[in-house]
Structure formats: structure tokens, C-alpha cells
Amino acid sequence: xxxxxxxxxxxxxxxxxxxxxxxxxxxxxxxxxxxxxxxxxxxxxxxxxxxxxxxxxxxxxxxxxxxxxxxxxxxxxxxxxxxxxxxxxxxxxxxxxxxxxxxxxxxxxxxxxxxxxxxxxxxxxxxxxxxxxxxxxxxxxxxxxxxxxxxxxxxxxxxxxxxxxxxxxxxxxxxxxxxxxxxxxxxxxxxxxxxxxxxxxxxxxxxxxxxxx
Numbered sequence: 001x002x003x004x005x006x007x008x009x010x011x012x013x014x015x016x017x018x019x020x021x022x023x024x025x026x027x028x029x030x031x032x033x034x035x036x037x038x039x040x041x042x043x044x045x046x047x048x049x050x051x052x053x054x055x056x057x058x059x060x061x062x063x064x065x066x067x068x069x070x071x072x073x074x075x076x077x078x079x080x081x082x083x084x085x086x087x088x089x090x091x092x093x094x095x096x097x098x099x100x101x102x103x104x105x106x107x108x109x110x111x112x113x114x115x116x117x118x119x120x121x122x123x124x125x126x127x128x129x130x131x132x133x134x135x136x137x138x139x140x141x142x143x144x145x146x147x148x149x150x151x152x153x154x155x156x157x158x159x160x161x162x163x164x165x166x167x168x169x170x171x172x173x174x175x176x177x178x179x180x181x182x183x184x185x186x187x188x189x190x191x192x193x194x195x196x197x198x199x200x201x202x203x204x205x206x207x208x209x210x211x212x213x
Contacts, residue, residue, distance in 0.1 A: 001041045004169035004187055005048030005092045005135035009064075011055055017110070020050045032065060039067030044079075046071050046092030046133050048170065053112035073104065073115055074122035076129060086201050089129040089161065091115050094136040094170055095151035120153045124160045130201065132161055134168040137186060143173050158182050165207055167197065176210045183207040 008027035010016050011034075016026050031037075045068070047056060062069045062077070071077055071090035079086045096114035099107060104116040115136070123129075138155035142148045149171070158166050158179045166184040174194025175186035188194035199207075 001043040002088065002131065002133055002167065003043060003045035004133055004167050005046050006050050006169065007045045007048065009047075009051040009056060009070075011052060015052050015055075017050055037065060039065060042067050042069075044069045044071050044077060044088060044090075044133075046073070046090040046135060047113075048092060048135050049094040049113035051113075054109070057112070071133065073119040074126075076123075076126050086130045087128050088131045088133060089123050089126060089163070090133045091119060091123055091154070091157065092133075092135045095149075095154075097152070100152055115153075117153060120157050124157055126161075129161045129163045132158065132163040132166040134166060136170045137168050138166075138177075138179060138184060141171075141175070141177050141184070141186070143171055143175065143186075145173065147171075155179055158184065164201070165199070178210070183210045185210070 008024065008029050010026050011030050013026040013030055047053065056070055059070065064070050069077065071088065073091050073093065076087050076089045079088060093113050093115040099111055099114040099116060101117050104119050107114065134154055136151040136154060137149040138158055139149055139151050140155060162182060166182055167187060168184065169187050171186060172189050173186055174188045177184045185197055187197060
């Protein structure tokens with residue numbers, strides 16, 4: 001299972017941000033973490049713009065619960081074995097013009113909800129990425145609600161990495177777009193139509209015909 005951010009990582013309910021408290025509440029992660037529960041399916045997630053970023057940065061292991069892996073910005077993780085390995089790259093957080101050109105290590109507190117240019121550059125230098133996970137949508141993606149993403153750097157990242165497919169969230173709309181040669185799939189909120197996309201990595205033809213907009 002691959003997740004595109006806003007997973008709900010709040011081990012301490014008192015640290016929940018205002019938006020999460022208003023819309024979704026603290027969720028189940030705090031209880032799961034306290035009980036050291038095992039994820040029902042191997043899961044990899046990137047950060048959204050509503051998580052406990054300081055807590056995530058403090059974790060020494062990417063596996064924060066058995067079977068639940070946090071993919072940090074600019075990093076990759078290999079799934080499978082031998083010839084069946086699938087490489088997943090991640091860039092979580094949303095775009096902020098005030099933080100984009102800063103160094104990621106300089107961001108503090110809620111600023112960590114944003115990705116930075118150096119993180120994009122780090123991921124762009126990694127080869128062989130099959131699946132690219134983003135939280136925000138690449139710049140130029142138009143949504144039915146009438147707005148267009150202005151998230152700098154993401155379109156260039158997709159073009160540079162050229163994965164088999166790219167997935168993103170953040171805008172709460174199921175949408176298929178194509179950035180020259182790469183199908184990009186936007187996912188909806190959990191509990192809403194279009195929040196899941198099932199695919200077989202070995203059958204790449206399934207992406208043909210998607211992304212005509």
C-alpha cells in the first residue's frame with residue numbers, strides 16, 4: 001500500500017494542528033502507536049502538510065510501526081526482490097513560495113509541511129524510480145473546482161525521473177493527467193470516491209489511455 005500524505009501521524013493528540021482538529025480529529029495513529037500494532041498490509045507513506053513533522057524527523061528507523069514505513073523527502077525505497085524490485089521515490093509536503101528555495105534542514109515546526117528545492121534535487125539524482133509519490137500536484141494541473149496547481153519544481157521532477165507512474169493527493173480530487181510520457185494520478189480523500197487506485201506493476205499497459213488532460 002502506497003500513501004500520498006496526510007496519513008494522520010499524531011502520536012500525541014495535544015500536538016494536532018488546527019486544521020486537523022477541525023476536520024478529522026486525532027484519528028487512530030496514537031492508539032496504534034501506543035499498542036505497537038502491526039499494519040494489516042505493508043504500507044509506505046510520505047508526509048502531507050498535516051502531520052507531526054518534528055516527531056517524524058526524530059524517528060531513527062523508517063519503520064515507525066511494524067509494516068508501516070515513512071519515506072522521507074528525497075529518498076527511495078525498494079520493494080520486492082531480485083528482478084521483481086520496484087523502486088518508490090517520495091516527496092511529501094506542499095508548495096510554499098517562501099520556503100521553496102530554503103534548505104530543508106533550516107525549516108522549523110510547521111514550515112516542515114513544505115518541500116524544498118534541495119529535496120527535489122536529491123530525488124532527481126536517484127535513478128531507476130518506478131513509482132513517484134508526491135503530496136502536492138505538479139504545477140499546471142487543473143482541477144474541476146477551477147483552480148490550477150502552482151507547485152514549483154514538481155513537474156520538472158516528474159520529467160527528470162520519468163517514473164512509470166506518479167501519484168499525488170492534497171487537492172482532494174480524483175484526476176488523471178499526463179506530463180510528457182508519465183501518467184500522473186491524483187487521489188481523493190479517504191472515504192470518498194477515487195481515494196484508491198489498484199494496479200499491477202508488471203502490467204504497464206494498464207496506464208495507456210490515462211492522462212488525456
